[in-house]
Amino acid sequence: MRNKFISILKRWPPVHRFAKILYWKVQSFKETLFGTKIQERYWQKRHLEKRSNWDDNKDWAISYWDSKFHPHRQFLIEKISRHFPLSILEIGSNCGPKLYLLAKKIPQAKLYGIDINEKAVKMGKGFFDEEGIKNIELLIGKADELGRFLDKSFDIVFTDAVLIYIGPDKIKKVIKEMIRITKKVLIFIEWHENSGKDPQGMGIYHFRHWKRNYINLFKQFVKKEQIHITKIPEDLWPGKDWSELGYVIEVML
Numbered sequence: 001m002r003n004k005f006i007s008i009l010k011r012w013p014p015v016h017r018f019a020k021i022l023y024w025k026v027q028s029f030k031e032t033l034f035g036t037k038i039q040e041r042y043w044q045k046r047h048l049e050k051r052s053n054w055d056d057n058k059d060w061a062i063s064y065w066d067s068k069f070h071p072h073r074q075f076l077i078e079k080i081s082r083h084f085p086l087s088i089l090e091i092g093s094n095c096g097p098k099l100y101l102l103a104k105k106i107p108q109a110k111l112y113g114i115d116i117n118e119k120a121v122k123m124g125k126g127f128f129d130e131e132g133i134k135n136i137e138l139l140i141g142k143a144d145e146l147g148r149f150l151d152k153s154f155d156i157v158f159t160d161a162v163l164i165y166i167g168p169d170k171i172k173k174v175i176k177e178m179i180r181i182t183k184k185v186l187i188f189i190e191w192h193e194n195s196g197k198d199p200q201g202m203g204i205y206h207f208r209h210w211k212r213n214y215i216n217l218f219k220q221f222v223k224k225e226q227i228h229i230t231k232i233p234e235d236l237w238p239g240k241d242w243s244e245l246g247y248v249i250e251v252m253l
Helices: 002-009 013-034 037-044 060-069 071-081 097-105 118-131 171-181 214-218 240-245
Strands: 087-091 110-115 136-140 154-160 182-191 204-206 209-211 227-231 246-252
Touching (some): 060 071, 071 097, 071 154, 071 182, 087 171, 097 118, 118 136, 154 171, 171 182, 214 227, 214 246
Parallel strands (some): 087 154, 154 182
């Protein structure tokens, strides 16, 4: 029904442009008013939608699993492995394709993943059982609810396109908790905003995502020289937003 309505609107370009602008203004207002819980509800029920981020012909979690060899994932794995970690946590792990790659790359490491979607976690456990992988544990949970983990539990904590869904209402709590449980390095692939329009690093709403200045955000918690920002190569993740905004953020602790 939604796609049919959009196709009808496209017959009148001025009307379609106005409707698109109005839609995103409403979305921005809703997520500013109600905060991150809108995205949390979406991702908790994400498996109920037929549309997939990676392959529309497959189940959402299966298509995510099959995306494990996407070029940016290997790039991230190399960044992580350079620090020789023996304990790693991924926040927003879905069914765990990156943890699978890490288990192959660093078999001696103990790996954990936490995700808000119960089905994705269940499917990931099934994938790991089929592969005979024993050093990965997947858990259900939210990015701002890390109380189950003790201080300095992990050498590395990382995210891959997860903080783009965390709004200003929760981002500081999420960062504080990640710093608390990490011994060595935080590593993220996220949307970094460096235009000067985000002085506090709280985020600017951008088509259902949050882009933010991670230097401005993290220097509230660590020294600036501990923060390293690197643009990801454009060919790793083609597309306007990722080619312009995609960065690796590394925070040395």
